[in-house]
Amino acid sequence: MSSLDAIYRPHDDVRFRVIDSQGVIICQNSGEAIVVSNVGARILELMNAERTLLDIVHTLSGEYEVARETLVEDAITFADELVSCGVIELKG
Amino acid sequence: MSFGEQFLSNGPEPLLSLTQGWGEASRDIHLPFGTCRFDNLTESQHRALDTLDVRDAPLDRAHVDIDVRSADPGAFRNIAWDGLEYELEFDYRPDRVSWTGDGFLVELETGDGPRACRLWTRVNEPAHFAGVAQNVLRIVAAYRLLDIGGVLLHSAAVAPNEETLLFYGTSGAGKSTIAASALALGLTVLSDDLNALLPAADGFVVASVPFTGDLDHVPDRLAPSPLAALYQIRQAAENATTQLQASQAVAGLAVCSPFVNIDPHRQAGLLDVLTQLAARVPPEKLLFTKPVDFWEGVI
Numbered sequence: 573m574s575s576l577d578a579i580y581r582p583h584d585d586v587r588f589r590v591i592d593s594q595g596v597i598i599c600q601n602s603g604e605a606i607v608v609s610n611v612g613a614r615i616l617e618l619m620n621a622e623r624t625l626l627d628i629v630h631t632l633s634g635e636y637e638v639a640r641e642t643l644v645e646d647a648i649t650f651a652d653e654l655v656s657c658g659v660i661e662l663k664g
Numbered sequence: 665m666s667f668g669e670q671f672l673s674n675g676p677e678p679l680l681s682l683t684q685g686w687g688e689a690s691r692d693i694h695l696p697f698g699t700c701r702f703d704n705l706t707e708s709q710h711r712a713l714d715t716l717d718v719r720d721a722p723l724d725r726a727h728v729d730i731d732v733r734s735a736d737p738g739a740f741r742n743i744a745w746d747g748l749e750y751e752l753e754f755d756y757r758p759d760r761v762s763w764t765g766d767g768f769l770v771e772l773e774t775g776d777g778p779r780a781c782r783l784w785t786r787v788n789e790p791a792h793f794a795g796v797a798q799n800v801l802r803i804v805a806a807y808r809l810l811d812i813g814g815v816l817l818h819s820a821a822v823a824p825n826e827e828t829l830l831f832y833g834t835s836g837a838g839k840s841t842i843a844a845s846a847l848a849l850g851l852t853v854l855s856d857d858l859n860a861l862l863p864a865a866d867g868f869v870v871a872s873v874p875f876t877g878d879l880d881h882v883p884d885r886l887a888p889s890p891l892a893a894l895y896q897i898r899q900a901a902e903n904a905t906t907q908l909q910a911s912q913a914v915a916g917l918a919v920c921s922p923f924v925n926i927d928p929h930r931q932a933g934l935l936d937v938l939t940q941l942a943a944r945v946p947p948e949k950l951l952f953t954k955p956v957d958f959w960e961g962v963i
Contacts, residue, residue, distance in 0.1 A: 587931035591939060594911035598918050598935070603925040605915035 574651035576626040576644065579663040580619050586659050588616055597659055606657065611636065612650055619660060625651060667755040671741055671764045676755075679735055679769050679784040686734045686788065693801065696860040696871035696888065697808040698727025700781075700801060705732055712790035713797055716874045728772075728804055730781045737786040740767050752799065756927045763803060768796045774807050774930075802875055805860065806923040810930060814862040815937050818920040820877075821854035821870050822846040824963045827892035828870040830859060831950065832920045837897050838952065840878040845956035847879075858922070867891060867944045891945050893962065900951035903958045908949050913942040 574580070582588060587598045595613030597606040608616065611632065618628045629643050636643070654660040668676045685704025691713050693700045702713065709732065743750075745766055755762040762771045768785040783800055787793045806816040819832035820839035824846075831842050843856035854870065857877025861868045869888035896908060896916045908916070917938045924930040952958050 585928050587928070587935060589914070589932075589935045589939070591914055591942075592910040594909060596911050596915045596918070596935065598915075598925060598931050601926065603919060603922075605918040605925075607909075607911045607915045 574625060574648045574655065576629070576648070577624055578651075579622055579624050580651055580655070580660040581622055581663050582616060582619060582660050583658060588613075590617070599658060601658070606659065608650075611646070615647060615650060616654075616660075622663060667753055667762065668764050668769070670753055671743070671766060672769065673739055673741055676762065676764070676769055679733075679739055680771070682733050682735055682784060684734050686732055686785075693874075695801070695805055695808075695873060696862055697805070697812055697814070700728045700730055700804060702730045702732055702783075702797070706788055708788050708790050709793045712793040716794065716797060716801070728779055728781050728808060730783055730800065730804075733782060733784045735769070735784040735786050737767075739784075740786055752803075754923075754927070756929055758929050761803075761807060761927060763799075765796070765799050767792065768799070770800055770803070772804060772807060775811060779808070779811075798875065802858065803923050805858075805873055805875075806921070807930070809860055809862065810924050810933055810937060812862065813937055813940075814860060814868075815917075815921050815934070815941065816858055816860055816873070816923075817917070818857065818922060819859050820846075820856045821859040821872070823852040823854065823870075823889055826889055828854070828889045829893045829895065829962060830861075830870060830891060831895045831897045832917065832947075833897040834919060838899050838954070839897070841899075841954060842897065842952070842956055843877075843879050845959070849959060861891060861941065862888060863940070864888075864890070868941055894941075894945050894947035895950035895962070896947050897950050897952060899954060901953065902951065903953055903961065904951045905961070906949045906951075908947050910939075910942050910946070913947040914938045916947065917941065 589596050590613050593610040595608040629647050633640050687706035689705040689710040691702045691710050752763045752765045760773050767787045770783050772781045773779040787796050809816050819830045820843040822829045840856045843853045846853050854872040856879040858875040860871040860873050868891040870891050871888040924934050
């Protein structure tokens with residue numbers, strides 16, 4: 573399970589584009605494409621800046637009217653899913 | 665695994681220095697982005713290109729010069745494929761792409777303008793060389809189309825009138841099924857596997873390429889025609905069409921854009937082209953039943 577103190581970053585072979593507030597991710601090795609929500613797209617953008625998951629949740633809590641506990645839960649679930657898909661990796 | 669490990673006995677380097685051609689013959693193949701010229705062919709290899717069912721283009725300057733070079737058979741591993749399909753190996757660089765398969769190695773320069781391509785092969789036998797040529801042209805087409813703002817799309821193209829409908833999907837989605845249904849109705853069908861999309865002043869046009877799919881239908885060769893509709897296909901219990909969000913449309917198109925969608929140096933450009941395509945001709949999701957009976961709803 574992902575840790576809030578961890579820094580995740582997109583794999584070098586992953587291309588990411590925001591289209592109409594949603595994220596489109598292409599994985600190089602498979603050619604598969606993944607669509608993520610506007611919040612997911614924002615999390616990926618923030619991951620590009622090499623911030624901890626906790627920092628990302630803090631930023632999101634200022635941008636979305638969602639309970640912090642929900643954001644924490646969703647961010648961890650999202651990070652877990654992206655790790656399992658090979659989209660992001662743990663830095664260091 | 666390093667590049668070429670599966671197909672090349674000693675990697676690509678020993679081949680790259682070989683400059684001897686096979687013969688004296690040349691052959692032009694006309695594709696939507698321009699002409700591909702195979703140089704230094706034997707008569708046997710020249711005849712093999714007949715099987716691609718392409719028409720000779722005027723002898724203008726080739727957009728891609730394919731320099732065919734002779735290689736020692738020992739440079740390639742002997743693998744008993746027995747007609748089985750195999751996966752090519754690729755090496756991606758910012759200014760070129762290389763790939764290798766059974767008995768051949770290709771290096772293609774990429775970017776704007778005419779580009780050079782070198783093909784090292786041990787293959788002279790016509791049927792085998794035709795297969796090699798297909799493995800060259802399909803990938804050259806994908807890269808050159810992207811260079812000019814177009815895309816090669818896994819799709820079935822049906823032209824019921826002056827415009828073309830494109831049904832795209834991955835392997836097994838039903839492209840050949842739809843193409844066969846269209847043929848049965850007397851409609852014009854381009855390829856049931858790969859079709860070329862090129863940017864035009866007021867949208868995109870569809871052009872045929874000489875690549876067939878499961879249907880083995882020789883593509884009808886037409887002048888490029890306007891793209892009227894894009895359908896992301898999926899078999900279902902009932903016919904239905906639904907709008908796709910732009911992000912879903914681009915993602916679906918990316919999956920169906922072979923070769924360039926797994927090249928890290930081309931993915932950003934591919935997303936640019938597909939975003940423009942989805943904006944100009946918004947794709948719909950088409951759920952369809954077998955046997956196909958949706959034509960009244962889309963024509």
